[in-house]
Amino acid sequence: MNAKKYSFEIWCAFREKARIFSGHTAVISPSGQVTFKELYAKAGQIADTLSESGIREGDLIGLALPNMINFVTSFLALCRLSAIVALISPKYQSSELKAILDNLSPRCFLVSLAQIDDFERRISPYRVGMVHTKVNDDTVCFSLGDNPTPAMRHPLLNDAALIKFTSGSTGEPKGIALSAANILAETDNVVDTLMITNRDRILAVVPVSHSYGFDLGVLAMLSSGATLMLQDSFIPRRILADFESKGITIFLGVPSMYRFFLETPINKPPELSHIRYLLSCTAPLHPQLIDEFRDKFGM
Numbered sequence: 001m002n003a004k005k006y007s008f009e010i011w012c013a014f015r016e017k018a019r020i021f022s023g024h025t026a027v028i029s030p031s032g033q034v035t036f037k038e039l040y041a042k043a044g045q046i047a048d049t050l051s052e053s054g055i056r057e058g059d060l061i062g063l064a065l066p067n068m069i070n071f072v073t074s075f076l077a078l079c080r081l082s083a084i085v086a087l088i089s090p091k092y093q094s095s096e097l098k099a100i101l102d103n104l105s106p107r108c109f110l111v112s113l114a115q116i117d118d119f120e121r122r123i124s125p126y127r128v129g130m131v132h133t134k135v136n137d138d139t140v141c142f143s144l145g146d147n148p149t150p151a152m153r154h155p156l157l158n159d160a161a162l163i164k165f166t167s168g169s170t171g172e173p174k175g176i177a178l179s180a181a182n183i184l185a186e187t188d189n190v191v192d193t194l195m196i197t198n199r200d201r202i203l204a205v206v207p208v209s210h211s212y213g214f215d216l217g218v219l220a221m222l223s224s225g226a227t228l229m230l231q232d233s234f235i236p237r238r239i240l241a242d243f244e245s246k247g248i249t250i251f252l253g254v255p256s257m258y259r260f261f262l263e264t265p266i267n268k269p270p271e272l273s274h275i276r277y278l279l280s281c282t283a284p285l286h287p288q289l290i291d292e293f294r295d296k297f298g299m
Contacts, residue, residue, distance in 0.1 A: 006058055007161035009180035011079035014222040015040060021198055021225035027069050029230040031138075034069055036225070042069075043076035046135055050077060053133040053141055055107065057082040060157075062100065062109035064088035064119065067208055067230040070138045072218055074110050079161075086163040086175070089209050090115060094122045099172045104163070108143040116140055164211050187219040194250070194277060198225030202250045203242060205231045205257070212281045216252055226250075236264040244270040250277045255285045258293050272299045 018026075018036040026036045034042065055061065061083045065071040078085045086106060089096075100106065101123075111119045113134075119142065120130065133141040157163075161180040165173035178186075190196070194216075204217040208230065221228035229246065231239070234257060242248060258280065272278075278299060293299065 005159070006082045006084050007079040007180060008057075008082035010161055010183055011076060011082075013180075013184055014076070014079075017223060017225070024198055024225055025227045026221060027072055027228045027230060029067070029069050030232065031068065034073075039069075039073060040076065042073040042136075043080060046070075046073055046077035046139075047080040049133070049135050050141060051081060053143070055081055055083060055141075058084065059107040060084040060086060060104055060163075062086045062088040062106040063209070064090050064092075064109045064111045064115075065139065065209070066090045066112060066115075067204065067213075067232045068112065068138060069230070070112070070136065071208055071230075072222075072228070074135070074139060075218065076222075078110075084157065084160050084163065087165065087209050087211075087214060089165075089207060090119075091207075092122070092173070094125060096167075096171075096173050097123050098125075100165070100175075104175060106144070108141055110135065110139055111142050112138055113140055116142070164214075166211075183219070186215060187223045190215055190220050191224045194220075196220050196224040196226050196250070198227075200224065200226035200249045200276070201229060201247050202226050202252065203229045203231070203239070203246075203248045204252045205234045205239065206252050206254060206281075213252055216250075216279065234260070236260045237266070240264065240266065240270050243272055243275060247274060249275055251275065251279060253278065253280050254282045255280055255289065258285070258289055262289070262292055262296060269297050272297055275299065 018040055022037045023035055025033055026039045027034055061078050063075060063085050065074060075085060131143040135141055157177055159179045160177040162178045162183055163175045165175055167173055202217055202220060204213045206213040208214050208217050217228050220226060240261060
């Protein structure tokens with residue numbers, strides 16, 4: 001089998017770029033931070049553990065972690081193993097997980113230890129014989145014991161490296177299969193268009209398991225050497241303080257967040273002139289909201 005099939009090409013491309021930024025801070029989260037060198041070292045350790053648990057090239061793995069450092073290290077680990085990575089929202093309920101199981105039959109899921117009981121409850125009506133393999137202090141490999149081999153796959157998955165999901169108008173997740181070449185081209189487009197460099201600090205409160213946070217947060221960081229700051233909850237006053245105190249240059253937001261910023265009482269607007277982009281996605285941003293935000297924050 002081609003040594004660069006599935007997601008291994010992504011590992012190679014980003015690993016080569018990371019050598020340039022080795023000592024630079026890659027990811028910061030409430031639980032700590034890692035440099036690019038540490039990021040890839042941790043990814044290598046996770047890859048070894050997953051390999052020992054039986055994950056092989058071409059296995060389809062659901063990455064169902066929240067905004068945490070291990071999301072990034074686990075994604076890289078799966079790329080090193082040349083797996084097909086499916087981005088799974090940790091908030092998916094039983095019906096959504098059932099649709100993914102029935103249509104794609106993942107070999108296993110990677111979930112946080114804090115969510116393991118709830119995740120097992122949501123998935124248990126549809127699979128039995130589950131096996132847990134502790135990956136590290138934050139993550140567990142949730143294997144489907146009665147489903148050791150992949151189901152018959154759609155031909156579009158033959159060259160897939162990553163699967164994203166969109167719910168469309170029906171509410172049932174629909175998979176979008178992307179090759180390694182798709183992902184790398186998408187990354188170059190984001191980094192080149194926004195001119196992201198290793199001097200940028202990207203703040204992501206939106207889920208990195210969704211395309212928006214993944215593309216403009218995780219992929220942008222891996223390619224450019226920027227620092228990705230992850231938050232798992234949106235607290236307007238704290239985020240506004242982070243804008244000023246932590247040198248944020250790019251913020252990944254949604255319209256409702258900008259509305260909350262406006263409605264949050266503050267004594268003095270924070271200094272935001274260093275921010276290059278206040279981005280909004282997932283829904284239309286009303287012109288009136290833009291005007292009100294500019295009036296209050298001068299941005």
